[in-house]
Amino acid sequence: MTDIKTAKPFLKWAGGKTQLIKDIERILPTQLTKQKFTYIEPFVGSGAVLFWMLNNFPKLEKAVINDINEDLINTYKTIASNPKELISILQILQDEFHSLEGNEDNKKVYYYKKRELYNSRKEEQSGQAALFIFLNRTCFNGLYRVNRKNEYNVPMGGYKKPTICDKENILAVSEALQKVEILNGDFEQTLNYADKNSLFYFDPPYKPLSETSSFNSYAKDEFNDNEQVRLRDFCSKLDVLNLTWILSNSDVKGKDENDNFFDELYSDFNIQRVEAKRNINANPDKRGKLTELLITNQTANQEYVRAI
């Protein structure tokens, strides 16, 4: 145990929440996290908030994570149950890929061959998980995008000798995942795993700020406005059950002041606007500070009052 490093996200993921953690910390219900509690993250992605919670809250007794992306969840499960085999496959992929450094054509041939193999979905669990991590580390901007047939279609990125096998972190993540229940499916199923001292953090695919900036195709099914409404209904249900939740989403009003979509949808709850950097925009000029929404059903505590 002693030389185990602190677990951190093992993927680059669009919408990774590292930037927002300080704001989430500010509105955390301290009375809840002081007792034994269950942390539930129904749209886990790369798990930036999950790992932060696991590392910083000793009273977190159990966590439940879920995502609709089957390949992502297969990777979490592999890290939890079979980290050593995964590391040995990743080490081979890393050695082979690094040996091609300096020859872009050969790197591309290698990358596209691995992408094809991944899409054939013929590998067993750890082989498929290793390909998932390999593609994430070597593709353009760490994007995960699939077509309607669930075929991953992101081109190669331009990284020099990217880290593909981060052995220490995979071992640390594996250790941290031992108290985590890992689910694959729709967000609503997580309610079955809640107990009375549960904290939900929702980070759904963000509502696009404009048609062209749209980036929410993490999975083959789109998360459209009806889905945003279904999520709000689920949050209302949790509220009735007296369960605490925090949710983040894009601030569509910051872009168009007449757009009251979220203000109306969550009018019964506490809505905060916070500054957050997002860098999933491929155009560097368009990266920069944006406001995002942090919404919660908990009653205002001291810190919360000061923040607004």
Ligand SMILES: C[S@@+](CC[C@H](N)C(=O)[O-])C[C@H]1O[C@@H](n2cnc3c(N)ncnc32)[C@H](O)[C@@H]1O
């Ligand atoms: C904004 S990302 C989460 C980012 C994450 N918080 C992070 O730090 O990387 C949204 C995630 O929701 C997942 N998703 C989309 N529709 C879903 C659904 N109906 N139920 C559960 N997960 C879903 C996507 O696969 C994606 O991983």
